[in-house]
Amino acid sequence: MAPRTHIVGAGLIGASLGIGLAAEGWTVTIEDNDPEAERLARSIGAGGTPTGDAPELVIVAVPPSAAAAVVAAALGRYPDAVVTDVASVKAPIAAAAEATGASSRYVGSHPMAGREVSGGLGAQGDLFKARPWVLCPNGATPEAIATVALVPEALQCDVVTMEAAAHDAAVARVSHAPQVAASAVAAALGILDADDVALAGQGLRDVTRIAASLPGMWADIARLNRKHLIDSLDHIIADLEEVREADDIGEALTDLIDRGRFEVARIPGKHGGATRDWTPVTVIVPDTPGQLLRLLQHTAAEDVNVEDIAIEHSPRQPVGLTTLYVLPTHAAALVAALERHGWEIAAS
Amino acid sequence: MAPRTHIVGAGLIGASLGIGLAAEGWTVTIEDNDPEAERLARSIGAGGTPTGDAPELVIVAVPPSAAAAVVAAALGRYPDAVVTDVASVKAPIAAAAEATGASSRYVGSHPMAGREVSGGLGAQGDLFKARPWVLCPNGATPEAIATVALVPEALQCDVVTMEAAAHDAAVARVSHAPQVAASAVAAALGILDADDVALAGQGLRDVTRIAASLPGMWADIARLNRKHLIDSLDHIIADLEEVREADDIGEALTDLIDRGRFEVARIPGKHGGATRDWTPVTVIVPDTPGQLLRLLQHTAAEDVNVEDIAIEHSPRQPVGLTTLYVLPTHAAALVAALERHGWEIAAS
Numbered sequence: 001m002a003p004r005t006h007i008v009g010a011g012l013i014g015a016s017l018g019i020g021l022a023a024e025g026w027t028v029t030i031e032d033n034d035p036e037a038e039r040l041a042r043s044i045g046a047g048g049t050p051t052g053d054a055p056e057l058v059i060v061a062v063p064p065s066a067a068a069a070v071v072a073a074a075l076g077r078y079p080d081a082v083v084t085d086v087a088s089v090k091a092p093i094a095a096a097a098e099a100t101g102a103s104s105r106y107v108g109s110h111p112m113a114g115r116e117v118s119g120g121l122g123a124q125g126d127l128f129k130a131r132p133w134v135l136c137p138n139g140a141t142p143e144a145i146a147t148v149a150l151v152p153e154a155l156q157c158d159v160v161t162m163e164a165a166a167h168d169a170a171v172a173r174v175s176h177a178p179q180v181a182a183s184a185v186a187a188a189l190g191i192l193d194a195d196d197v198a199l200a201g202q203g204l205r206d207v208t209r210i211a212a213s214l215p216g217m218w219a220d221i222a223r224l225n226r227k228h229l230i231d232s233l234d235h236i237i238a239d240l241e242e243v244r245e246a247d248d249i250g251e252a253l254t255d256l257i258d259r260g261r262f263e264v265a266r267i268p269g270k271h272g273g274a275t276r277d278w279t280p281v282t283v284i285v286p287d288t289p290g291q292l293l294r295l296l297q298h299t300a301a302e303d304v305n306v307e308d309i310a311i312e313h314s315p316r317q318p319v320g321l322t323t324l325y326v327l328p329t330h331a332a333a334l335v336a337a338l339e340r341h342g343w344e345i346a347a348s
Numbered sequence: 349m350a351p352r353t354h355i356v357g358a359g360l361i362g363a364s365l366g367i368g369l370a371a372e373g374w375t376v377t378i379e380d381n382d383p384e385a386e387r388l389a390r391s392i393g394a395g396g397t398p399t400g401d402a403p404e405l406v407i408v409a410v411p412p413s414a415a416a417a418v419v420a421a422a423l424g425r426y427p428d429a430v431v432t433d434v435a436s437v438k439a440p441i442a443a444a445a446e447a448t449g450a451s452s453r454y455v456g457s458h459p460m461a462g463r464e465v466s467g468g469l470g471a472q473g474d475l476f477k478a479r480p481w482v483l484c485p486n487g488a489t490p491e492a493i494a495t496v497a498l499v500p501e502a503l504q505c506d507v508v509t510m511e512a513a514a515h516d517a518a519v520a521r522v523s524h525a526p527q528v529a530a531s532a533v534a535a536a537l538g539i540l541d542a543d544d545v546a547l548a549g550q551g552l553r554d555v556t557r558i559a560a561s562l563p564g565m566w567a568d569i570a571r572l573n574r575k576h577l578i579d580s581l582d583h584i585i586a587d588l589e590e591v592r593e594a595d596d597i598g599e600a601l602t603d604l605i606d607r608g609r610f611e612v613a614r615i616p617g618k619h620g621g622a623t624r625d626w627t628p629v630t631v632i633v634p635d636t637p638g639q640l641l642r643l644l645q646h647t648a649a650e651d652v653n654v655e656d657i658a659i660e661h662s663p664r665q666p667v668g669l670t671t672l673y674v675l676p677t678h679a680a681a682l683v684a685a686l687e688r689h690g691w692e693i694a695a696s
Contacts (some may be wrong), residue, residue, distance in 0.1 A: 112547065112549060124693070124694065126632065126692055127694065129632060129692075130668070130669065132546070132549075134547065160543065160546065160547065162543065162544070166544065167547075169539075169540075170540055170545075170547050171547060173537050173539070173540055173544070174537065174540070174544070174545065174547050174548045174549070174552050175547070175549065175551060175552065177533065178533050178552050179551065179605075180588065180591055180601060180604065181533045181555065181584075181588070182551075182555050182608070183587075183604045183605045183607070183608030184529070184583075184587040184588050184604060185526050185529045185584060185608075186608035186609070186611040186612045187583075187584075187587055187604060187607040187611055188525060188580055188583040188584050188587070188611075189521050189522065189611040189615075190607065190610075190611055191517075191521070191583075192518055194614065195510065196510070196514065196518035196521070197518075197522065197611075197614050197616065198480070198508065199460065199480060199482065199508065199515075199518050199519060199523070200522045200523075200615045201460060201480075201523065203523060203526060203530075203558040204522050204523065204615060205615060206554045206555070206557045206558060207526045207530050207554070207555050207557075207558065208608070208612050208615065209551075209554045209555075210551040210554060210555065211608040211609065211612045212609055212612045212613075213605065213609075214605075214609075215601065215602040215605035215606060216602075218598075218601055218602070218605060219598030219599065219601055219602045220598065222591070222597045222598050222601045223596070223597055223598040226597050229597070230597075232536055233591065233592045234592065235532075235535075235536040235539075236529075236532045236533060236536050236588065237585055237588050239531075239532040240581050240585050240588075241585065243528055243570070243581065244578050244581045244582065244585070248571070249570045249571055249574050249577070249578075250567030250570050250571040251567065253528060253563065253567055253570045254563040254566070254567045256528065256531045256532060256535060257527075257531045257559070257561065257562075257563035259535040259538065260531030260532070260533075260535045260559040261531075261559065261560055261561075261562075262538075263534040263535055263536075263537040263556075263559075264534045264559045264560045266537065266542065266545050267548045267552060267556065268545065268546050284474065284477060284478065288653075292644060292654055292657070293641075293644045293645060293647070296640060296641045297641060297645075299641070300638050300641040305636075306640055306659075307659075308659050309657055309659055311654075311655075311656050311657055320478075321478065344474055344477075345472070346472065346474055346475065346477070
């Protein structure tokens with residue numbers, strides 16, 4: 001049975017959880033410090049007004065900097081409820097729960113839905129679908145863990161369980177430090193004039209894509225995960241220094257690239273497996289509506305599944321390069337078929 | 349009139365140039381130190397055997413580490429020819445040309461075709477089409493510059509002209525340092541076990557995509573562009589240190605992210621303009637053949653042009669998230685139309 005659920009915080013995450021769980025038939029109430037946000041969330045079906053019935057599950061969906069205090073307050077205010085939160089750093093909140101003496105009823109959550117919007121207006125019930133949802137049980141009882149796990153199960157998330165400290169160390173490496181590094185690579189462009197920046201290729205665009213993120217949440221995250229973030233930055237700085245200081249910079253870079261390649265191969269690609277060795281097929285595509293569709297029609301006619309796709313627009317040219325990533329066994333036949341249809345295949 | 353052209357070096361770049369120029373009706377000869385590579389290049393139409401007629405243009409397409417010596421030799425061997433080369437670092441080669449006293453006949457080239465293959469077998473005549481081609485005239489005569497410029501014009505490249513030192517400083521920032529940083533971010537994953545790495549999202553995949561590059565050419569590039577690469581790395585290291593050392597890490601990161609955002613906005617997107625503010629529309633797509641095609645059919649039916657596309661496979665789930673980037677004015681109608689067709693739109 002779905003637990004009677006109360007959500008504290010009616011921003012993007014809280015309101016999305018409310019809509020998603022209500023759609024699954026859960027009884028959900030929601031509140032927010034901000035009366036306007038609260039009213040909006042209730043009007044879009046993210047939860048009702050709390051009644052006399054005490055909740056069985058409380059989900060704290062407030063900004064990371066406020067999560068520890070609100071979780072501790074919720075453990076006191078609802079002495080029979082299981083409490084979780086959704087902040088992207090877990091150890092400081094687990095510690096606050098521990099300090100209340102009620103941490104057997106607290107399980108940390110980190111739903112990894114990385115959209116760059118905020119506020120209840122952007123809420124959608126399927127925000128979390130098919131995304132990882134990390135559970136950090138720490139000292140919780142099996143019953144409390146099972147109760148919180150009902151949420152990602154109802155929302156069809158990919159549940160991963162780990163301790164809070166391990167979670168924080170991991171996200172520092174896979175998320176927080178890469179964000180800082182991407183911003184530093186972007187910031188280093190500052191000495192260049194516009195003509196120089198025009199030499200940028202797809203590599204730079206990939207590396208710096210997340211550098212376009214807004215800083216608000218990241219400042220909170222950096223403060224809460226300072227130790228692990230600094231450890232990660234130290235690792236990166238040490239590797240950059242090693243290249244920088246080397247007697248033979250070529251040899252030092254070869255060593256770093258080799259180590260990086262080993263790790264990149266461990267980043268999961270499709271369906272939890274290691275990144276596949278897909279074969280890129282790069283096609284020169286006129287930059288007019290409908291061309292991408294035509295390309296995929298010709299691809300589908302060959303029964304070739306497109307595993308990934310990348311579009312590279314060409315500065316000052318009316319064409320772009322579209323790369324289809326396909327299984328190696330499909331590549332040659334696909335190239336032949338596309339050429340038959342008149343497509344220009346670029347070298348790849 | 350196309351100059352009688354001789355290519356020295358029959359690897360991917362040299363052979364591709366030969367095929368591309370021959371296809372435009374140029375008279376091309378090609379040679380390589382390696383008789384097997386030379387034979388292959390000639391057999392695939394990348395150029396004929398040199399005759400008694402001295403070339404008017406010599407293109408040196410050897411590995412970066414050898415380019416300076418081969419350019420100097422070519423200036424001596426062909427006293428009436430204009431000489432260019434295709435190495436991705438330009439100042440050391442310009443200096444070698446200068447030292448011969450014949451630099452009025454030398455113009456550096458950097459065709460920016462960044463595919464991860466090598467060898468003449470991968471050669472294709474349109475490797476450079478729609479890509480930037482940098483010309484570094486330095487001390488060359490206008491006639492020499494005009495002769496070399498015929499090559500990127502024939503191959504429909506996007507020609508950019510700048511001095512060798514400015515080129516090397518720019519590519520250190522837009523290409524070489526981002527490569528090193530991406531490898532360092534990837535290498536920092538080395539302390540994580542497989543479960544931790546599974547928390548990786550699209551952000552990490554973007555940042556580390558180029559970290560999968562083979563180190564061979566990069567070692568050469570780092571040695572040749574050592575000073576500018578170190579300058580760039582120092583800039584990145586200083587920014588990372590500033591975050592790492594800050595009394596308030598949140599404030600320091602906010603400052604870095606703000607500076608990075610400003611620079612990211614300067615990276616050209618489509619047709620030489622600044623990156624557009626495209627609106628992402630994220631769709632939950634079953635991971636079976638033909639679904640992407642269906643999605644684009646429904647999109648095209650609305651007369652919406654897809655400016656960019658990103659596919660995110662979900663670990664351990666039979667669905668993926670596909671994000672279509674469209675003009676802001678098209679987004680709402682597209683969402684409505686896709687929902688009519690039964691697509692689940694994820695929050696974006």
